[in-house]
Amino acid sequence: MKINFDKKTELVPAIVQDARTKNVLMLGYMNQEAFDRTIATKKVTFFSRSKQRLWTKGEESGNFLHLEGIKNDCDGDSLLVSVSPEGPTCHKGTDTCWAETNSSQFGFLSTLENVIKSRRENPSEKSYVASLFEKGINKIAQKVGEEAVEVVIEAKDNDEKLFLDESADLLFHYLILLQAKGYTLKDIEQVLINRHK
The missing domain is CATH 3.10.20.810 (Phosphoribosyl-AMP cyclohydrolase)
Structure with a gap:
């Protein structure tokens, strides 16, 4: 070098x-x-x-x-x-020298997780997310199952737009399910990291 x-x-x-x-x-x-x-x-x-x-x-x-x-x-x-x-990086005891937490970020998916959390904690009648949380874990899990089936169906066809739309719906509802169970993408990432070792 x-x-x-x-x-x-x-x-x-x-x-x-x-x-x-x-x-x-x-x-x-x-x-x-x-x-x-x-x-x-x-x-x-x-x-x-x-x-x-x-x-x-x-x-x-x-x-x-x-x-x-x-x-x-x-x-x-x-x-x-x-x-x-190994531990905090900054001499002031923070993770970074900019006093930021050194945790994984997933781009827009992290933003979406925060929106879902906000809709759950501050429900409104107009919020689809809030309505799912109100209906409970069975309804949320059912939606994930429905979206997963739709992804499989679209995967067998050649309509790329429909496949991507259904994939987005599945991921969105999965993020809701994760929060309904008390988890986030960081928890799933950790499982995958542990498996990779």
Whole structure:
């Protein structure tokens, strides 16, 4: 890997990202020695600009960043360091240096989960989701079953739009069922992660 360290400081910015959640955890700087130590020990090591020395993240707190992978950008002048964090990353005790929770996000599906939760907690007569929760778990489970059958039927035909529409309906109703049972996509993700090991 060719790294273009800054000619003046001999440093390169190192963006640290959780290998599983893909959340950015922190930004640090590496010189060649810090990079080499990171590769050798599989624990992320930086060059501290304030202390003017190498420091391995976690050397005092025990909150190490275990190296999963490292790559440089198209110009070779910054690094993306993929890690498995052991505890909080920030010295202030938060998951990230931006005080954000380091948890999985599923794009629009996470937004949709929040909408479903809101409709459940703040029901209105006009809300389809609220009406399903009011009818109870049997009705919600029945809807998931109906949508699953419709997906299977459409899978055997060649109408891609209908197949995608029914697939969206199935996923939507499944998200409702998960919340009715007290779960979210993060719980399902964890089951899949455990199976993958």
